[in-house]
Amino acid sequence: MKSIIKPVKGTRDYYPEVMALRSWLYDAAKKVSNSFGYQEYEGPLIESIELYAAKSGEELVKEQSFVFEDRGGNLIALRPELTPTLARMVAQRQNQLIYPLRWWSFGPFWRYERPQKGRTREFFQWNIDLIGPDTPAADAELVAIVAAFFKQVGLSPSDAQIMVNNRQLMETELIALGIAPGQLKEVFRLIDRKAKMERSKWEAYASELGLESRQIDDLKKLLADDELWQKSRALEEFFLAIDALQVSEYVRYAPYIIRGLDYYTGTVFEGLAVNGGLTRSILGGGRYDNLLEDVGGDKLPAVGFAMGDLVMSLVLEELGLIPEDIKSPSASVLVTVFDEGSMQESLRLSDELRQTGLRVNCYPQADKLSKQLKFADRIGIKIAVILGPEEIKQDMVTFKELSSGNQISVDRALAADTISELLDGYIPS
């Protein structure tokens, strides 16, 4: 066996059929982003590690990011997420930008983790953020964008739901249970893990944090209270906005949604895909009003979310929602090369056909015609052009329609017009 140098662990090779899927997701994200009037942007793929240390623990960044030292001894990270870059970019031009600022991006990220199903070390994410307003309507807009995306890719409300909560509401409620303000962060983490742990272990974890059994019972009741949102003015307004945006069927209140990230300050949400008994998290987002300050800017409210391409693709594939016809197109016309003497003539003709906007291949050598036609058939060429001694002598060209096998010969001067008509189906053979 030949030993081919292996790809880097956790990367994917984007063969054309895989690339086509990624492009399709990109197109869907772009279409939805544009329809809400968001502008596309991009940041650098590498950042100084300090940018992330400002927000997440430095240890976390060092362990889960690809980090290297540049020649000046600075630690550089392959970006593990976009939000700090966004915060930096906005902070740099904070007084020049026009608010509300609506930006979106779709690009690669890296995390040094053990690859498994739905997770690689290199992946793509759609990020979209609304910066400036701190209103429930702004939160609702982002959630409506998620819903619009779900619709765009064919996910129905029974396939996917957006679960929403509000951290300020939860803080108020937790304090009412007698939990110390200094402990909120840990209890948020506890809530975040409830679904992932066995009940007994979770309860043990809770008492480790110092919660009394009465508090644990109260907390469980709280996390099961689907009407809790009515205690929050912000959530009430949020759901009115969701209603007006006509995406209610995709959106639900969920008291146990809290998100792992520390930087969320208000509304938080998570997109879940449901398929059979399996529930997968496909995106997450929320309000982060302090992040600009963290990177050295003035305080500026913001809300946004990120969606990874990998789990999204997985879900769409399982549900059979990926269209068959998304492969990137090959040429539609092949100009064959009859013999070495006619190569120039074939090249000239292929160039001429390209000038009309057609996707044209010219066979690169004078092979047997059967081989050239077989090639044309296999890569999905619609029309093969034959330019042999007979044609050249009479100043004609022959077109063969691969699907039917029919062929016609026309005057050389009419070649470009005829083939366009053939491809448009104007000349039924």
Add this chain to the structure above:
RNA sequence: GUGGGCGUAGCUCAAUAGGCAGAGCGCCUGUCUGUGGAACAGGUGGUUGAGGGUUCAAGUCCCUUCGCCCACCCCA
């Protein structure tokens, strides 16, 4: 970081109890000297991931190692 599964032809896989490494698909050629798909015929295909051990004999058993997959952990 922890646990489990799997590595045989380009691909999908087989190989009885340890006994000549195979099939299908693909690829190439021909039937077909200016015509693809179909059919038929022939051909190309391998250090069984790597290294070591046991044995008369190892794809098969044992040890080591590498790689991939799955789950846990983590999840910005």
